[in-house]
Amino acid sequence: xxxxxxxxxxxxxxxxxxxxxxxxxxxxxxxxxxxxxxxxxxxxxxxxxxxxxxxxxxxxxxxxxxxxxxxxxxxxxxxxxxxxx
Numbered sequence: 836x837x838x839x840x841x842x843x844x845x846x847x848x849x850x851x852x853x854x855x856x857x858x859x860x861x862x863x864x865x866x867x868x869x870x871x872x873x874x875x876x877x878x879x880x881x882x883x884x885x886x887x888x889x890x891x892x893x894x895x896x897x898x899x900x901x902x903x904x905x906x907x908x909x910x911x912x913x914x915x916x917x918x919x920x
Contacts, residue, residue: 847887848885849885849887849891850885850886854886854891858894858895863915866884869884873894874886874891875893
């Protein structure tokens with residue numbers, strides 16, 4: 836992807852859909868975590884989020900440690916309404 840590569844070393848950026856698929860959660864759940872700054876990400880000019888592999892690995896580690904609470908059904912429904920899914 837143009838503009839998403841670090842000049843010092845190559846950094847792979849993953850989309851919301853890719854990360855959600857990798858870690859087994861719904862994309863809306865991942866968006867909510869990103870909006871709460873629970874997973875490091877960048878925003879592209881069009882509003883799309885991108886995640887580094889390192890950020891994903893750190894996030895998954897915290898999930899396994901249970902330092903991040905699973906969203907409630909009401910939170911999931913609210914995110915689905917907000918993102919139109």
